[in-house]
Amino acid sequence: MRSRRFGWLAAAGAAGALALGMFAGTARATPVSESMPEILPVGSEPQPPPSPVVWEGGNVRFGNVLLETATKTVVVTGWVNQTEGPIEVMVCGAKGKVHEAVLVAPVNPLDLQSACLLAGMKGGKPMPEFGMGPPDGSPVDIIVEWEADGETKRARAESFAWNVKTQAPLPDGPWLFTGSMFKDGEFKAFAEESLAVTYWDPYAILNIASEVGRDDELLEANPRTVPPYGTPVRILLRPAGAPPAPSP
Numbered sequence: 539m540r541s542r543r544f545g546w547l548a549a550a551g552a553a554g555a556l557a558l559g560m561f562a563g564t565a566r567a568t569p570v571s572e573s574m575p576e577i578l579p580v581g582s583e584p585q586p587p588p589s590p591v592v593w594e595g596g597n598v599r600f601g602n603v604l605l606e607t608a609t610k611t612v613v614v615t616g617w618v619n620q621t622e623g624p625i626e627v628m629v630c631g632a633k634g635k636v637h638e639a640v641l642v643a644p645v646n647p648l649d650l651q652s653a654c655l656l657a658g659m660k661g662g663k664p665m666p667e668f669g670m671g672p673p674d675g676s677p678v679d680i681i682v683e684w685e686a687d688g689e690t691k692r693a694r695a696e697s698f699a700w701n702v703k704t705q706a707p708l709p710d711g712p713w714l715f716t717g718s719m720f721k722d723g724e725f726k727a728f729a730e731e732s733l734a735v736t737y738w739d740p741y742a743i744l745n746i747a748s749e750v751g752r753d754d755e756l757l758e759a760n761p762r763t764v765p766p767y768g769t770p771v772r773i774l775l776r777p778a779g780a781p782p783a784p785s786p
Contacts, residue, residue: 586648586728587648588600588601588646588648588649588652589601589646589649596608598653598656600646600649600650600652601645601646601649602614602615602643602644602645602649603645603646603652603653605653605656609780610657610658610776610777611657611774611775611776611780612653612654612774612775612776613772613773613774614643614645614773614775615770615772615773616629616642616643616770616771616773617642617768617769617771618640618641618684618764618765618766618767618768618769618771619636619639619641619642619767620636620638620639620640620759620764620767621640621759621764621765621766621767622758622759622761622764623638623758623759624638624755624757624758625638625639625736625757625758625759626638626735626736626737626739626757627640627732627733627734627735627736627737627742628640628641628695628696628698628699628734628735628736628746629641629642629643629680629733629734629744629773630642630643630730630731630732631643631644631645631647631731632644632731633731634730634731634732635730635731635732640695640698641682641698641771641773643733643773645733647725647728647731647733648725648728650727650733650743651717651718651727651743654678654715654717654743654775657775657777658676658777659675659676659678659715659777660675660676660715661674661675661676661715661716662674662675662714664716664719664740665716665738665739665740665745666740667740668737668739668740669737669738669751669752669753670738670752671738671745671751671752672747672749672751673714673716673738673745673746673747673751675714675715675717676715676777676778677712677713677714677747678712678713678714678715678744678775678776678778679712679774679775679776679777679778679779679780680695680713680744680773680774680775681693681694681695681774681776682694682695682698682771682772682773682774683772683773683774684765684769684772685770686765686769691765693763694710695713695773696708696709696710696711696713696746696748697710697760698759698760698764699736699750699758699759699760700757700758700759700761701750701756701757702756702757702758703756707760707762708746708750708757711746711748712747712778713745713746713747714744714745714746714747715743715744715775716740716742716744716745718742718743726741727742727743729741734746735751736750736751736757737751737753737754737757738751738752744775
């Protein structure tokens with residue numbers, strides 16, 4: 539059972555400690571030579587630290603993640619990665635499960651979690667295992683925007699998933715900010731960079747609230763609604779039920 543997730547400052551501090559190799563009682567291996575990198579014991583490898591926080595006209599930027607403070611909307615950019623076939627992930631990082639993810643957003647997962655926490659999102663009781671839920675946390679709408687025919691198109695992320703059992707797209711519904719965690723010296727969202735998932739994952743940052751999350755063979759990308767492969771997208775995470783933020 540993992541401990542409750544840290545606030546964003548605690549997470550940043552922990553990541554910094556990891557990056558500096560501050561592991562009490564952990565012996566380090568001796569480098570083979572001065573030109574060779576040090577080989578560290580399993581579980582003590584440095585983790586990528588969060589990006590510096592930058593204020594932009596009242597908004598906050600964490601690397602490639604923007605927090606619009608007035609609307610508490612977290613914004614990342616990416617592209618369409620998959621338009622058909624089985625999926626377990628709605629949004630993953632560039633080194634994530636791209637073989638089963640609809641969208642890719644090249645962000646530091648710790649930056650994304652920090653922005654979500656600062657926006658007021660809270661995780662609940664952790665899930666014990668993959669596919670075992672339900673997940674718990676703040677309800678979040680995931681809205682995807684892209685440009686086509688000279689105008690901004692907008693859709694809910696769940697509409698990009700097709701239920702093979704019901705032969706219908708997923709109905710409108712929230713996602714849940716469950717948050718990832720530190721375990722065995724690693725921030726687990728770095729392992730597979732699963733940012734928002736359709737198959738319940740205790741290490742992902744956001745999980746779908748629907749019961750379809752129990753089954754990893756139930757969903758496919760919806761070619762009727764997903765924009766063309768490679769389309770640049772803007773992904774907005776905002777408190778469920780909030781009015782849409784105006785497009786830039």
